[in-house]
Amino acid sequence: MRKNKICIVIGSAMNLNSLYKDQFKYLMKNGYEVTGVAPSGEEHNWLQKDGVKTKVIHLKRPPSIFNDLFSVFQLSYFFIFNRFDIISVSTPKASLVGTLAAKISLQNNIIYTLRGRAYEGATGFKKKFYEFIEKFVCNNAKKVFCISHELRKDIIKKGICEEDKIFTIGSGSSNGVDLCKFSRDKNTLEKGNQIRAKYNIGKDDLLILYSGRIRKDKGINELVDAFNELCQKHPNVYLLIQGKYDYFDPLSPEVIKIIKENPRIIEAGWEKDIEGYYAASNIFAFPSHREGFGNVAIEASAMGLPVIGFDVIGCRESIKNEVSGILVSEINAQVFAKKLEELILNPNLRNRLGTQGKEWVYNSFDSKMIWKHLLNIYDGMLDKENYAFRANR
Template sequence: MQKLIRITTIPLSLEKLLEGQLTYMSEFYEVTAVAAEKERLEKYGRENGVKTFWVEMTRAITPAKDMKAVWKLYKFFKKEKPLIVHTHTPKAGITGMLAAKMAGVPIRLHTVAGLPLLETTGTKRKILDAVEKLTYKLATRIYPNSAGLKEIILAEGYTREEKLKILGRGSSNGIDTAYFNPESYPSGQNVDFKTKTGIPQEDLVFIFIGRLVSEKGINELVAAFKKLQLAHSNISLLLVGPLEEDLDPLKPATLEEIEKNPKIFTTGYQQDVRPYLAISNVLAFPSYREGFPNVVMQAGAMGLPAIVSDINGCNEIIKQDKNGIIIPVKDQEALYYAMKSLINDEIRRKSLSAGARDEICSKYDRKEFWKILKEEYELLEVSVKKT
């Protein structure tokens, strides 16, 4: 059985971004998952039936640590002799692709699920641009997970078009539409869970899922919600995700509002977000940048309409007035009016909700995506054998 090595910077990406995918691939390949955070990685390996290999990596610019990671990966690849190394996330991409090239790995693949560098400027941006170009040069194929992302990559001149390919209709993993199914959450169960969270039963609930950082639009979301409360008392804002205060902290005023506002509820990181989606009415996702966001697909599969920024990925999943509303990026007023319109117009809200699940089920089923990726691996393997 040929060897497949999949690399992400941290295990969280394996758990969420690639949920179930490595276990599926282990039916056809000897799979090893590589990431930082040794204990969490090993736990992932046990739960998903794949081998693991720990490498210290960070999401910050750390050249000395990065070169140690490259050397450790290089020695591992020389020993294991994998057919395929497939990386995700920027740091895993540069370290994994460089080590794989040095070790002579024949198939070197990198998935682009977002470009954090787009929010940076100056010298840091130049460094990150150079790293991105090098990653793509070292890879044999690059997979942007959305059409918009592909356009950005070409516009920035990171690589040539023939090296890029979008798998299926986009995404890095599709969505498990049987798992994310509102029928699994009957109304009585939702009433109990809503009571448990402290949200009033009569409230219309806006939900956000993801890291609570500035680039996810949390400052604008909290400000818009606060303004809405002046005229609407029966609304709540549910923030599901970890607060990260190091790389991209929220404004102090936002943090204070989250802490003091009795109608803003936070949960921290949640392994299973379905119960929270089941008690919510609208996904509010005003992110500045994305690849192909799982959260928007998950919410849609659970029957929630979404308010999203007009950015790649989001504007491919959401069709205006069919399953959600698209607003300009970083536009607090547009976010406010979109949220207000769904509070005031119940008929429109229910119409968008009705179209939400069908849109996801028809285009982004997870098992179909896995088959597409497996077929891609097989095609590449054939091409390698021919050469």
């Protein structure tokens, strides 16, 4: 029996692995042949070892007519000689390139995963330009999977996407949380102990973790400035920054200097499995300036960590204020430091938020529920007569 073929196009190999890896396994178990398309990265090898087909595509994040046209040509060529039943696109540049290539190759069964807005906070021509691209992708997609309710409502309000086309699953998120993987079992706790030992972090020391892309709009400038102030007052506190530098949106030179020179700021590279880092930590910092939905925040909550982040779109749905963590009212290093210090000084608050957050995630974000709904969407895109649209609006 022929398997249905789905192609996922996304803007980085890091995201291809972190946002889709376990979802790919689920889809393959349920009769789909999966191909992931992204720029180069070691994550292609990781996914191929799990049986996922991948394709490296030339894709540069800064706008460039020559590079972008080359990307469209390369992907169109790939699509012409590789026919798919469904093409799924997400992240700004990959969505535009993927949609154009799909249309050129006459593959119109497109689903767009709207993960957030790169132009959040932009004004004038830049904002109108990105909204035009967003609307183009939405108009050419059969379905639009928006990963947060707040973002979905705003996209509809602005007339960027038709209400009957765009949906959100459950309480939000694109992938949910694998509750078996992100748990404090014996194996994960041992990984956490090994990480603390590797970086000479004592049993009574307090470790703050950031995990993700290392760039300005992820709030790393504010996080490092806040920590640099607090570590003068709290000698047993450490910050571990785990992830990849993104030079498209670089940190300030002053912050890079602090990271390199402060002995209590630890840098760890991006890894395939990160649950050990959650197990090693006491607080999870998620100071992003904008998000579609913060999956790492609910992963941290599943591991029983209190989460601190800014009160911005996307983060408001992945951090439940005073339940799973603390939402900081303004994007400001001093205000962030004040709220972070509350967590540092109050172990009872950390324990309460960690316990409540874990219960909230277990009740709201089980990845198997998300995958089941997505599978239903994909099946419906292939078989209109038997399709029952059950995603929560």
